Amino acid sequence: MLGSLRVLTICLLIPSFASAQNMSLSTAVTVKDLETFLKAANERLNDLSVKYNQAQWVQETYITDDTEAVAAAMNENYLQAISDLAAEAKRFDNLQASPELTRQLKLLKLLVAAPAPNDPKERAELARLGAWLSGIYGKGKYCPKTGPFAGQCMGQSEMEKAMASTKDPEVLLDLWVGWRTISAPMRQNYTRFAELANKAAREMGFRDLGALWRSNYDMTPEQFSAELDRLWNQVRPLYLSLHAYVRSQLVKKYGAQMVPPTGPIPAHLLGNIWAQDWTHIYDLLNVPSGSGVDLTPILQQKHIDDLRMVRYGEAFFTSLGFEPLPKTFWERSMFRKPADRDVICHASAWDVDNQEDLRLKMCIRINDEDFRTIHHELGHNFYQRAYRHQPFIFEESANDGFHEAIGDTIALSITPEYLKQIGMISDAPGPDADIGLLMHKALEKVAFLPFGLLIDQWRWGVFSGQIKPDDYNKAWWQLREKYQGVAAPVQRTERDFDPGAKYHVPGNTPYARYFLADILQFQFHRGLCRAIGYQGPLHRCSIYNNKVAGERLKKMLEMGKSQPWPDALYALTGERQMDASAILDYFAPLQKWLDEQNANNGVKPGW
Numbered sequence: 001m002l003g004s005l006r007v008l009t010i011c012l013l014i015p016s017f018a019s020a021q022n023m024s025l026s027t028a029v030t031v032k033d034l035e036t037f038l039k040a041a042n043e044r045l046n047d048l049s050v051k052y053n054q055a056q057w058v059q060e061t062y063i064t065d066d067t068e069a070v071a072a073a074m075n076e077n078y079l080q081a082i083s084d085l086a087a088e089a090k091r092f093d094n095l096q097a098s099p100e101l102t103r104q105l106k107l108l109k110l111l112v113a114a115p116a117p118n119d120p121k122e123r124a125e126l127a128r129l130g131a132w133l134s135g136i137y138g139k140g141k142y143c144p145k146t147g148p149f150a151g152q153c154m155g156q157s158e159m160e161k162a163m164a165s166t167k168d169p170e171v172l173l174d175l176w177v178g179w180r181t182i183s184a185p186m187r188q189n190y191t192r193f194a195e196l197a198n199k200a201a202r203e204m205g206f207r208d209l210g211a212l213w214r215s216n217y218d219m220t221p222e223q224f225s226a227e228l229d230r231l232w233n234q235v236r237p238l239y240l241s242l243h244a245y246v247r248s249q250l251v252k253k254y255g256a257q258m259v260p261p262t263g264p265i266p267a268h269l270l271g272n273i274w275a276q277d278w279t280h281i282y283d284l285l286n287v288p289s290g291s292g293v294d295l296t297p298i299l300q301q302k303h304i305d306d307l308r309m310v311r312y313g314e315a316f317f318t319s320l321g322f323e324p325l326p327k328t329f330w331e332r333s334m335f336r337k338p339a340d341r342d343v344i345c346h347a348s349a350w351d352v353d354n355q356e357d358l359r360l361k362m363c364i365r366i367n368d369e370d371f372r373t374i375h376h377e378l379g380h381n382f383y384q385r386a387y388r389h390q391p392f393i394f395e396e397s398a399n400d401g402f403h404e405a406i407g408d409t410i411a412l413s414i415t416p417e418y419l420k421q422i423g424m425i426s427d428a429p430g431p432d433a434d435i436g437l438l439m440h441k442a443l444e445k446v447a448f449l450p451f452g453l454l455i456d457q458w459r460w461g462v463f464s465g466q467i468k469p470d471d472y473n474k475a476w477w478q479l480r481e482k483y484q485g486v487a488a489p490v491q492r493t494e495r496d497f498d499p500g501a502k503y504h505v506p507g508n509t510p511y512a513r514y515f516l517a518d519i520l521q522f523q524f525h526r527g528l529c530r531a532i533g534y535q536g537p538l539h540r541c542s543i544y545n546n547k548v549a550g551e552r553l554k555k556m557l558e559m560g561k562s563q564p565w566p567d568a569l570y571a572l573t574g575e576r577q578m579d580a581s582a583i584l585d586y587f588a589p590l591q592k593w594l595d596e597q598n599a600n601n602g603v604k605p606g607w
């Protein structure tokens with residue numbers, strides 16, 4: 001789910017000629033000039049982003065050729081402005097100014113994920129390639145000839161549903177291989193795309209595009225890479241325990257012929273196109289029953305409708321001391337799938353005017369998953385509102401992992417005790433039912449970690465030239481095996497381009513943020529639970545109705561991106577370093593259970 005609307009960063013920059021000329025006028029500049037420049041830049045970007053948000057909202061809630069055209073035009077205006085301003089900002093490169101101004105200047109240059117080269121021909125080529133790559137992914141469909149899905153042509157979302165719904169290995173294999181036929185044609189254009197985007201990054205003073213991406217974390221690119229390695233090594237033992245247990249259960253289901261008991265797991269058997277989320281194979285895993293609370297039947301019995309579900313989410317935040325959502329939120333949001341037109345149902349939280357015009361866009365279904373998703377999305381909305389007094393450039397989360405992490409932190413507080421407090425259930429089940437609950441969460445959050453890490457390990461290698469085009473697929477599968485312990489179920493060659501089968505590669509969206517969010521949400525959760533003096537198992541802690549937690553949270557949210565992220569982290573947790581020990585604490589009872597099961601079954605973790 002997307003947080004704010006700054007998804008714009010996946011698009012391309014095309015600087016105008018005017019700004020290119022400005023750059024060559026290197027007259028002496030003063031701090032006053034910089035102040036004036038940034039003030040105007042913030043105002044201009046804010047203005048254009050509001051227009052774009054409005055157009056985009058209409059487009060996503062009423063899809064027609066016209067609304068698409070209007071939204072695309074507004075997006076172009078906005079990107080053009082960033083591009084002009086980033087080029088103009090070079091005038092101030094050597095100026096000594098306050099940390100606040102210097103920070104704004106730096107972040108202005110990092111607003112896009114693919115800067116444009118100076119040469120107009122190359123700029124146009126890069127823009128064309130970017131649009132082509134995401135277009136071919138968006139249109140990508142596989143049409144199985146046999147099996148239960150024969151006759152259907154499936155895009156990403158149909159494919160996800162299909163792979164989640166079947167356990168037939170032959171069908172799964174066909175879908176898995178079929179989905180990867182859409183990405184093979186991307187290879188050549190992606191190679192060229194990487195070349196041009198790298199060139200532009202170098203023109204901006206970065207070593208390559210990967211280094212540019214890693215410069216957005218208040219440390220050097222090298223330090224950031226080392227940070228990720230450190231975090232991964234912290235959490236790896238938990239992943240290994242989960243992987244070993246899941247593999248042993250898949251051996252039971254599919255046999256040792258198909259699933260090597262000591263090797264990597266074939267990637268098509270985990271219930272997901274990319275093997276990044278394993279929740280859909282939960283029922284194969286022989287987890288003790290009595291697994292937590294399923295809200296779906298309860299919501300239905302109580303006749304709770306979509307509006308009331310959102311009210312529950314809002315009540316969570318007001319219980320922490322946040323102001324209720326503005327009246328316009330209830331008037332302008334979309335909670336229900338309209339019967340008369342096409343909309344984008346993917347849940348998202350909006351801040352249309354960068355002030356108080358918050359909205360939720362979601363086709364709410366009355367079930368457990370959506371009840372949680374509402375809490376998550378409102379986390380974005382309350383973050384957006386909290387930082388509204390910052391200059392536009394700082395109206396973002398502290399680093400790009402924080403936005404998603406906040407939504408998820410709130411969702412972690414949906415515990416049985418919370419559900420009891422809000423009258424959803426009359427008795428909270430005892431902790432003996434928790435293995436199921438924790439397993440369910442681990443299949444989503446723990447299984448994801450190595451995947452969240454390796455996407456950019458691959459891209460950083462591509463951008464730095466360490467991974468050559470002739471080895472794109474080989475290097476991809478080496479990383480998949482090294483980190484995830486999964487293997488391609490059939491032989492792959494350099495005629496394939498398997499990284500392109502994941503949206504964020506052709507869409508050029510940095511991915512490390514999802515890994516960070518996965519680590520940070522548990523650290524936030526633990527920090528808040530400590531602040532309120534909670535002592536019990538971390539997965540049973542809820543910050544609901546606690547003003548101390550609310551104050552802590554607010555303090556960090558209000559900072560937006562105005563300070564280096566360690567300061568923001570400190571405000572919330574009292575810690576300055578990202579720390580994966582919180583996710584280990586959270587899953588400690590599960591890990592103990594997994595290790596016992598593995599030992600009893602003679603299963604050795606690793607591959």
Ligand SMILES: [Zn+2]
Binds near residue numbers: 404
């Ligand atoms: Zn989200």
